[in-house]
Amino acid sequence: MLVSPSILSADWTRLDAAVRLADEGADWLHCDVMDGHFVPNLTFGPPMVAALHRMTRLPLDVHLMIDEPLRSAPAFVDAGAHVLTVHVEAPGVAGPGWPVPAPDAVGGAHPIDRRVLRATLERLRALGVKVGLALRPDTGIGEIESVLEAVDVLLVMTVYPGFSGQSFLPAPLETIRRAVGVRRARGLSFLIEVDGGVVIEDTGPRVAAAGADVIVAGHGVYRQADPVSAMRALRALQPAAYAPGGPADGGDAA
Numbered sequence: 001m002l003v004s005p006s007i008l009s010a011d012w013t014r015l016d017a018a019v020r021l022a023d024e025g026a027d028w029l030h031c032d033v034m035d036g037h038f039v040p041n042l043t044f045g046p047p048m049v050a051a052l053h054r055m056t057r058l059p060l061d062v063h064l065m066i067d068e069p070l071r072s073a074p075a076f077v078d079a080g081a082h083v084l085t086v087h088v089e090a091p092g093v094a095g096p097g098w099p100v101p102a103p104d105a106v107g108g109a110h111p112i113d114r115r116v117l118r119a120t121l122e123r124l125r126a127l128g129v130k131v132g133l134a135l136r137p138d139t140g141i142g143e144i145e146s147v148l149e150a151v152d153v154l155l156v157m158t159v160y161p162g163f164s165g166q167s168f169l170p171a172p173l174e175t176i177r178r179a180v181g182v183r184r185a186r187g188l189s190f191l192i193e194v195d196g197g198v199v200i201e202d203t204g205p206r207v208a209a210a211g212a213d214v215i216v217a218g219h220g221v222y223r224q225a226d227p228v229s230a231m232r233a234l235r236a237l238q239p240a241a242y243a244p245g246g247p248a249d250g251g252d253a254a
């Protein structure tokens with residue numbers, strides 16, 4: 001398992017110490033960028049990512065929870081992003097975007113323009129960055145399955161984006177399992193990253209069993225008594241797809 005601790009949950013009065021902890025046990029460093037429009041919270045932009053890039057050699061895993069992410073994508077690449085992830089639901093990514101559904105909404109197809117989505121992913125790739133595509137819990141993999149060959153990282157959210165420390169939502173576990181199946185059936189190699197409410201005690205093993213390759217953890221690392229041990233424990237989890245005889249093992253996963 002790759003582990004990507006979220007710097008949003010660190011103590012920013014001791015940012016250097018937080019990055020040193022990540023250096024000891026992480027594979028990537030997750031940067032949660034929020035604009036106060038796509039999500040009801042506002043965090044940081046390219047200058048913070050650039051500062052982190054100067055502080056660590058860890059690949060920066062930049063999660064854009066912003067409207068019109070292509071507008072600022074070049075600035076994040078210049079700042080040192082290694083993976084740049086955009087939300088399919090955000091305005092400008094696959095059309096006009098769509099808001100979080102009301103709690104009593106009846107599910108329906110989202111207004112995805114796949115031509116626009118493909119162009120977005122191509123423009124990200126042309127910037128020379130790993131291309132990430134994120135799904136909110138209300139978005140199913142069927143809606144974006146046809147573009148997965150243009151994606152390096154599929155980020156499955158297990159909370160509604162906006163805040164760290166929320167409770168894990170189990171419904172997207174099915175999205176992870178389906179992503180494993182699509183990847184195998186189509187011979188693709190994108191990584192499956194899971195973000196939101198993941199901790200080693202219970203939800204970590206569940207997302208691993210579903211087939212996640214990368215775990216993002218905010219509270220699950222930085223709000224633990226021993227963040228380095230927490231990262232090591234998460235890292236030791238095996239994605240089900242790679243475990244011989246595991247539930248997602250089809251015998252052909254490398």
Ligand code: DX5
Nearest residue numbers: 161162164165196197218219
């Ligand atoms: C939520 C962010 C997550 C979050 C993770 O909008 O995308 O990355 O900070 O924090 P935890 O692990 O505490 O849910």
Ligand code: ZN
Nearest residue numbers: 032063195216
């Ligand atoms: Zn995130």
